[in-house]
Amino acid sequence: MAHDIDDPGKYGQPIPHDPHFSGPLKYRSCTDIIFLLLFLTFFGCWIAIGLYAFHNGDPTAILTPKDSNGLRCGVDSSVKDKPYLFFFDLTQCIGPSVPFLGCPTPQVCVTKCPNETFYVTSDPVNPDKLICRDNVPNNRKKPDGIECAKWYLPSVPVLKRCLYNVADLKIQKRVNPNARGDEVDIVKKHLNAISMWLTIIIQKGIGFVTNMEALHQVGQNVVDDLMESWKKIAVGLLVSLFVTLVYIMMLRWTAGVMVWVSIIGVIVALSLGTYCSAVKYRDALQQEKNMDPDAESLHSLKKYFWLTALIICSVSLLIILLITIFLRKRISLAIALIEEGSKAISSVTSVFVFPIFPWILQIVVICFAIAVALMLTTTGxxxxxxxxxxxxxxxxxxxxxxxxxxxxxxxxxxxxxxxxxxxxxxxxxxxxxHHKYYDYMHWFNIVGFFWYSFFVSAFGQMVLACVFATWYWTKPRYKLPFFAVTSSTLTVLRYHIGTLAFGSLIITICRMIRLVLEYIDRKLKKYNNEVTRAIMCLLKCFFWCLEKFLKFINTNAYIMCAIHGKNFCTSAREAFMLLMRNILRVFVLDKVTDFLFFISSLLISVGVGILAYLVFATDMTPIDNSNLNYVEVPIAVIVICTYFISTIFFNVYSMAVDTLFLCFLEDCERNDGSPDRPYYMSKDLMKIFGKKNKVE
Structure with missing residues (x-):
């Protein structure tokens, strides 16, 4: 067969024909036993560390907060009258590295949590309202030059931490008309706290800070709308789940039509979005001339919102148009793979249920790692x-x-x-x-969290790969095992735990390097050195790209291991060589399918968004939405959640396509369509790729 490279031998010889090969190997042996033993040993040590932490730790100490100086609020003598912990900026406690590196914002012990809204402006500030980073008693004058919080919101103590309360928000719409005035005031305080926090997060996200008071009402209205429409949002998510399942069922028979409809639909939707955003932005510019100065900040937010929407829609439209025009032939080929994936999934529908079990295992790993980390901090x-x-x-x-x-x-x-x-x-x-090995135990726990999380993910990938590879190489289809998922799961658990451990360990090492770089970057920020920032940025970018590449290699290695039952290194090498011998198909055809899945998710999200718009923003339905401040709020929530729901289902599709694509490449190298070496691919694939089985 013809290859996509000038020198096929450069990346190994094509896979030879084997008359006895009939799909995934039935009689296997355990692979990567050394890493299996290392995996089990590590697991035993991790359990031992957990037992040590639970035996020597003090669970009650977890509830005792500590400030940035290590003082225990309400316990140590200098802060005995300050039992609560106050965070200068809770928005900094939102991030993936916070569970491992801690919240970077200053934290101090306070006598009581603030019950009012405070924001530092250019006007003189009342010193009594300042919350500063010092341990001076309240009856002494605070020294100059110490760090103070620039803003805070009404808070309530949760486990002795001053947090913004969301639990009482639901009371707002249920306040008894005969309720006391102080009860209503408490509810309003909670609402104001949350809306102000949302406002600050929005301001940080869009990169500028305007008048806090001007945007305060926006945040409160958003919260009101979410609490008012949460039931309708839940119904919308059920509708999105139903629409996604219907779309997947239609792919089984009309994949080509559905894909092209998706592409055209997304192009039309982005065109309408670009037009509407341009009109709204133009109107905002015209209104700016006669704008009331008090509402200028709010109007600026609206203007920048429509400008951002215009840029995103127009750029996305241009990219999709270019991809569609220049890759239209490859799209037809990718549709054939999607049709094959649809046939495989419809033959083994339980693959949609299987991902639930890896998700449960992921939750167990996360909970155990967090519990061990918390208990370790209380030892000593x-x-x-x-x-x-x-x-x-x-x-x-x-x-x-x-x-x-x-x-x-x-x-x-x-x-x-x-x-x-x-x-x-x-x-x-x-x-x-602490114990002299305290720091090592913490790092051990972090490594265990990443390793076993990646292991669970790899386990799900290999099981699905084994199922779809079995489907591809089984002729006729009715001979496919009824319990294909169960048998594939048992095969992976019995023979290939070591291979999964090896592959996930490689990703873990790369992730640990990224975590260390994140820690170093946080420490270097105080020096404000442009050279070090540039170097750290390049290093983080490099290891991010490296991790993505390793995950790609691992996925294909798991597929080859599921088919041939070989160890990780051999499977990765054979997968890499096979892909390199067909490099054009890999980077054009295989990635086009990812683009088509993205388009499909986008179309489902837009379609459900249009339905939500008809429900919330028009009079075409009898549903009353007059009590909403912004109809865009529930619509945006439904669209975003719909995209994630559809992505979860299409991840199974993506694994099916990756597996079938690798099987297709191997089928092309093993066979030539002769009576002795017939192709295993379907007639549709043979027709599209210009191949056929010769009949004697």
Whole structure:
């Protein structure tokens, strides 16, 4: 057969014909036993660390918050009257690295959580409203030059942490008309807190900060709309699930029509979106001339929103048009693969249910890793020493200087006596004396979290690959095992745990390097050096790309292992060589299918979004939405969630296409269509790729 490269031998010889080959190997042996033993040993050590953490840790200590100086709020003498922990900026606690590296915002102990909204402006600030990073008692003057919170919202203590309460939001629409005024005020405070927080997050997301008070009402209206329409949103998500299933069923018989309709539908939708965004942006510019200064900030947000929508829609439209025009022939070939995937999935419909089990295992791994990390932090013995209350001040009582740096115990009567006689001293927590392997156990736990998370994901991929490969190589189709998913699962568990462990370990090492780079980058931010920032950016980008490439190689290695039952290195090498011998098909045909799945998800999302628009923004339905401030809010939530729902289902499709594509390439190399070497591919694939089986 013809190859896509000038020198086929450069990437190995084509796979020779084997008259005894009839699909996935039935009689196998265990692969990558060394890594299986390493995997099981690591698992045993991880369980041992977990038992150590649960046996020596103090669960009640988890509830005791610590400030940025390590002081335990409400426990240590200097903060005994401050039982609650206040975060300067809770928005910084939202991020993937926070569970591993901690929340980077300053944290201080406070007497009570703030019950009002505060935001630093250019106007003079009342010092009594400031919450600063110091340990000076309330009856003493705060020193200059210390860091203070620039804003805070009404909060309630949750596990002694000052958080913005969302639990009472539902009360807003259920307040008894005869309720006391203070009850209504409490509800309003919670609503104001959440809306203000949403406003701050929105401002950070769009990259500018305007008048907080002007945008405050927007955030509150958004929250009101979500609480008012959550039942309708839930119904919309059920509709999106039904639409996705119907779309997948239609792919079984009309894949070509559905794909081209999806492409044309997305082009039409993006064209309408571009036109509407341009009109809205033009209207916003015209209204800006006669705009009230008090509403200028709100109008600016609306103007930038439509400008962003215009740019996204127009750029997306241009990209999709170019791809459609220049790759129209490859799209026809990709449709054939999608049709094959549809046939495979319809033959083994249980593959849609199978991903539930890896998801459950993922949840178990996440919960165990978090529990071990929390319990490990509570192990060890706290070390306290007598320190000056303010390190920059002189001791008022010179005789107390003899007590400095002396080990103390805040619950000891002797320490209490010293602190009473020396009010300038404090029994401060210096550190917690942990086991000498404490840091190693934490890193071990992090590695275990990543390794076993990637292992579970790899397990799901190999099982699906084994199912679809069995379907491809089974002739006739009625001989396909009834319990194909079950038999594939047992095969993977019995023979290829070591291979999955090896592949997931490679991804884990790459992810750990990225995590270390993230930690270093956070430490270097305070130096504000452009050179180091550029170097860190390049390193993070490189390892991100490397991880994506390794995941691609791993996926194909799992497919080859599912078919031939060989170890990871051999499977990865054979998959890589096979792909390189057909490089044009890989990067044009295979990736076009990913594009088509994206288009399909986009079309389903847009279609459900149009239905939601008809329900929420028009009078075509009897549903009353007059109580909503912004009909766009529930529509946007439904569209976003619909996209993720459809993506979950199409991930199974994507694995089917990847497996069938690799099987197709191998089929082309093994066979030539002669009576002794007939193709296993379907007649549709043979017709599209210009191949046929010769009849004697």
């Amino acid at each position: 013995t706290p070390l306290f020493k007598l320190k000056k209350l303010n390190s920059s001040a002189q001791l008022i009582y010179p005789k107390c200087s003899l007590e400095l740096d002396q080990i103390c115990n805040p619950d000891n009567d002797t320490t209490t006596t010293i602190l009473r006689d020396c009010p300038d001293l404090v029994c401060k927590l210096i550190r917690v004396v």
